[in-house]
Amino acid sequence: MNDRPIVTDARYVLCWLQQALRARDNPVIDAAVRLGNALGLPVLVYHGVREDYPYASDRLHQFILGASRDLAAGCRERGLACVRHVDRDGHREKGLVYRLGADAAALVLEDQPTFVARWQSERVASRITIPVYAVDAACLVPPTVLGDGIAGRSGFLGRHEPARAAWIDAEDEQAKIAPYDAALPFTPDSLDGDLDALIATLDIDHSLPPSPAFPAGRGAAEARLQRLIRDVLPGYATTRNDATRREGASGLSPYLHFGVLGPREVMRAVAAAQSGGGGGGKGGGQVGARHATKFADELLGWREWFQYQARGLAAPERYDRVAGWARATLADHADDPRPDIESLASLLRGETRDQSWNACQRQFLRFGWMHNNLRMYWAKRIIAMTPDPETAWATACYLNDRLSLDGRDPSTYGNIAAMFGGAPGDCERPVYGRVATRGDGSTRARDGGDAWLARAASRPVPAVTVPADVPRERYLRD
Ligand SMILES: Cc1cc2nc3c(=O)[nH]c(=O)nc-3n(C[C@H](O)[C@H](O)[C@H](O)COP(=O)(O)OP(=O)(O)OC[C@H]3O[C@@H](n4cnc5c(N)ncnc54)[C@H](O)[C@@H]3O)c2cc1C
Structure with missing residues (x-):
């Protein structure tokens, strides 16, 4: 990611994980180990969590820290040192990646295309004095090997499908150097104690509890x-x-x-x-x-x-990624009467006049996950439930990113964009223009569907805090 030379008198190769929180089958760690073995250096794996990343909550922190605990245990098993830092009052560590980087031959990090991981990696690579290598750990086939400029999914599949076999059999790299156990510029957190007690001390959103359906780790x-x-x-x-x-x-x-x-x-x-x-x-x-x-x-x-x-997008989370024809037709209908409009509080808490929509939203609220079929109805309806198309986009992204464990992901913005665009509908409708609408029939028509929706729409949910407005700028870009 930069053109700095490898540092020769270093103590370790630094491997900074932000999202790929696993010790095995992790190409970021494997790349760091391969480099460390070549240089005769151990690898130091680092994972840190701040309080101020967008949507930081008990739900996300608990999932992340539970994964981080197991990451460190797994690293120990494969002969690697892994250190963690949970930034909090009384335990502030400014510029830790740079300080750890001061003793490193090179930094290996994740090639992530969205959210904080992307902007932090780009910023660190432009400022740090050691070489930075970005390695994909999210995909089976690293997107960079497919080449640039694929415009549609069929073109993508044409290159992706034949490439899969070459990536399915890779094995973990074995570290040849003993784990790093010398000086560090900070005191790492162990995370082996009571995570809930630690999380309770943090300055994050405590109104969104951990998911009862998706335990961490x-x-x-x-x-x-x-x-x-x-x-x-x-x-x-x-x-x-x-x-x-x-x-x-x-x-x-x-x-x-x-x-x-x-x-x-x-x-x-x-x-x-x-x-x-x-x-x-x-x-x-x-x-x-x-x-x-x-x-x-x-x-x-x-x-x-x-x-x-x-x-391929400068900001995958921005409304301007929605297909041009769809933005144009939605803009043409921006001033249409909107009888289905709802307040942000009703939307957020799943208390709208639309029972099926509430059933969807309450799955997000309670479990931090929503079924794919419900997500399509949920996203389409937000277009009619908000004052204008851009607010609809911001609201869908906000609800998805804040509540869902899998939010803030390329699939979040790609799928919401598909619901706002996708294939044009067969006629021009109020509010939606030529954007296709979607009903709740695929769930309602199931055996017991009506009863299921009624139950789901009334399931108890946490009383989350409601902001005055939908946040539109959600990333730590400076
Ligand atoms: C409006 C909308 C928003 C969405 N937001 C997200 C999101 O924030 N994060 C997210 O990971 N997915 C998102 N999806 C895609 C999909 O709904 C979820 O990945 C899926 O519901 C997750 O449940 P599962 O793991 O049980 O899926 P399964 O059906 O078991 O599928 C297995 C895996 O395949 C992938 N997958 C399945 N469907 C899709 C899809 N449509 N697009 C991309 N990958 C898919 C997921 O990684 C999933 O875990 C969204 C879809 C829509 C329509």
């Missing part, structure tokens, strides 16, 4: 992966659209977003289930190709396409 991620193989994958192509079914979808997205699991590990488990190994299917048999192919299309074909797209 590697063990929970592995349990989700086993559940995918055992209960979800055998019927995935037919059940994935049914929001009323508990086992229709994997629920892996929070763990993928924070890198507790990587797509390579998930796809290896899917391939094993398909070939009859790995306990696939309720009876331990093979998983049908149709289901495995559909799952791969979501995890690789869609998720990695949005990762690729985000890389």
Whole structure:
């Protein structure tokens, strides 16, 4: 990311993780270990969390710190030192990456296309005096190997699908140098104590509690992966659209977003289930190709396409990424009467006049996750429930980013953009213009759908704080 030379009289290679919070199957760590082995230096893995990143809350901090605890344990197991810092009153450490970098031969960090990780990496690379290498850990196929300028998903798949086989079998790099245990410019946090007690002392949003459905940490991620193989994958192509079914979808997205699991590990488990190994299917048999192919299309074909797209955008989270024709038609209808408009408080707390929308929003509020099928209805309806298209965009991004464990992701902005644009509808409608609308029929028409929506719309949710306005600038860019 810069043109600095490798430092020869260094103590270690610094590996700074922001989001890829796993010790194994992590290309960022592997690149650092390979470089360390070549230079005869140990690797020092560093993970730090501040209080002032956008949407910092008990929910996000708990998920992140639980993952970080297991990251350090996993690093120890593979012979690497891993140090953490939780920035807080009485424990402020300014410029820690730079200070750690002062003893490093080079810095290896994550190649992340959205949110704080992107801007922090770019800023550090432009200021630090050591070389900085960015390595992708979010995708199976690193987007950079696909080349620039792919305009559509079919062109993307044309390059991505043939490349997959070359990336599925990589093994962890073995560290040849003993773990670093010498001087550090700060006292690391252990995170082995009571995380809830630590989080309670922080200056973050305490009105949004941790998710009861998505526990933090590697063990929970592995349990989700086993559940995918055992209960979800055998019927995935037919059940994935049914929001009323508990086992229709994997629920892996929070763990993928924070890198507790990587797509390579998930796809290896899917391939094993398909070939009859790995306990696939309720009876331990093979998983049908149709289901495995559909799952791969979501995890690789869609998720990695949005990762690729985000890389080509200066600000993937901005409204100007929505297709030009869609912004134009929405602008043409910006002054239309909007009888469905709702206050930010009603939206945020899932207390609107639309029961189905409340059911969606309350899934976000309570669990920090929403079913894909509900997300489509939820995003489309926000266009009619807000005063103008740009506020609709800001509101959808805000709700998704603040509440959802998997928010702030290339898939967040890519999918919301698809709901605001996508394929044009067949006629011109009030408020939406030529942007296609979407009803709640795909859930309501299910067996028991009405009752499910009524229950979901009235489930108890935390009383989150409501800002005066929807935040529009959400990134720490300076
Ligand atoms: C308006 C809207 C907003 C969304 N916001 C997010 C978001 O903030 N973060 C996020 O990760 N996904 C987002 N998605 C995509 C999708 O809804 C979620 O990834 C999925 O619901 C997560 O649940 P799951 O892990 O059970 O999915 P599964 O059906 O089990 O799919 C397995 C994995 O495939 C990937 N995947 C599935 N569907 C999609 C998709 N449409 N686009 C990209 N990847 C997909 C995810 O990584 C997912 O974990 C959004 C979709 C819409 C329509």
